[in-house]
Amino acid sequence: MLLVSMQNVEFGYSDVPCLHGASIDIFSGEFVAVTGPNGASKTTLLKLALGVLQPWKGKVELSPYNSEGSKLSVGYVSQQIAAFNGGFPSTILEFVRSGRYVRGSWFRKLKPLDHELTEQALRQVGMWELRYRKIGELSGGQKQRICIARALAQQPDLLVLDEPSTGMDQASRFGFYELMHHQVKEHGRTVVMVTHGLTEVQPYLDRIIELERKEEGGWKCCTTTSCSGHFAPVGS
Numbered sequence: 001m002l003l004v005s006m007q008n009v010e011f012g013y014s015d016v017p018c019l020h021g022a023s024i025d026i027f028s029g030e031f032v033a034v035t036g037p038n039g040a041s042k043t044t045l046l047k048l049a050l051g052v053l054q055p056w057k058g059k060v061e062l063s064p065y066n067s068e069g070s071k072l073s074v075g076y077v078s079q080q081i082a083a084f085n086g087g088f089p090s091t092i093l094e095f096v097r098s099g100r101y102v103r104g105s106w107f108r109k110l111k112p113l114d115h116e117l118t119e120q121a122l123r124q125v126g127m128w129e130l131r132y133r134k135i136g137e138l139s140g141g142q143k144q145r146i147c148i149a150r151a152l153a154q155q156p157d158l159l160v161l162d163e164p165s166t167g168m169d170q171a172s173r174f175g176f177y178e179l180m181h182h183q184v185k186e187h188g189r190t191v192v193m194v195t196h197g198l199t200e201v202q203p204y205l206d207r208i209i210e211l212e213r214k215e216e217g218g219w220k221c222c223t224t225t226s227c228s229g230h231f232a233p234v235g236s
């Protein structure tokens with residue numbers, strides 16, 4: 001099922017264009033990487049796909065429904081984790097649990113399932129033991145993990161991640177790729193991830209979307225490459 005469709009999109013900031021002729025499709029149940037050099041408009045592409053930005057020209061459609069016909073839920077982890085400075089007052093547990101409010105009203109009472117999914121997400125990213133720590137005291141890689149946990153706790157149909165493995169050590173990165181692969185293959189989620197570490201993650205992917213500079217005037221366009229997505233976990 002087609003979740004995101006972008007056709008011939010043009011976009012820029014103020015009157016400076018940065019994306020030209022961008023056409024991509026994202027299907028449910030795919031693990032897709034978006035790659036390209038710094039400033040190639042990868043973040044911009046994600047924001048357009050999610051409807052955060054509106055294209056100058058062309059068409060962007062985000063399906064309102066998932067493959068089961070329910071309302072599509074989207075988890076987004078942005079690049080801006082530096083916002084959690086030393087004074088950020090929440091604990092890890094409170095922050096990740098707050099993701100559960102995204103499913104339903106902000107004023108509803110949390111149920112046992114909400115606590116269960118919060119714990120599960122924190123365990124998945126290896127941060128359960130640190131759950132009472134203040135966010136402002138965490139390292140960059142730890143902050144990244146709890147942002148991922150908050151998105152996972154929402155059980156999103158579509159998970160959109162902007163350079164999520166930044167600040168993670170190598171072992172953590174591979175654990176993270178495996179976790180995302182599992183989310184796609186076992187839970188039917190769709191994962192779209194901006195990355196600069198393509199070589200590492202490629203065995204886990206179904207597809208790569210690449211942003212390239214166009215020769216005439218620095219405009220960008222997309223090419224897509226299919227991958228095997230046949231990563232086999234150790235012991236399988």
Ligand SMILES: Nc1ncnc2c1ncn2[C@@H]1O[C@H](COP(=O)(O)OP(=O)(O)OP(=O)(O)O)[C@@H](O)[C@H]1O
Nearest residue numbers: 013014018036037038039040041042043044045079
């Ligand atoms: N809010 C903004 N206002 C003006 N220009 C912007 C804004 N955000 C991004 N840009 C410009 O748009 C272009 C694409 O930026 P974008 O952040 O999408 O690139 P990126 O591929 O994600 O980069 P990186 O790999 O460095 O994170 C860049 O030239 C950037 O300077």
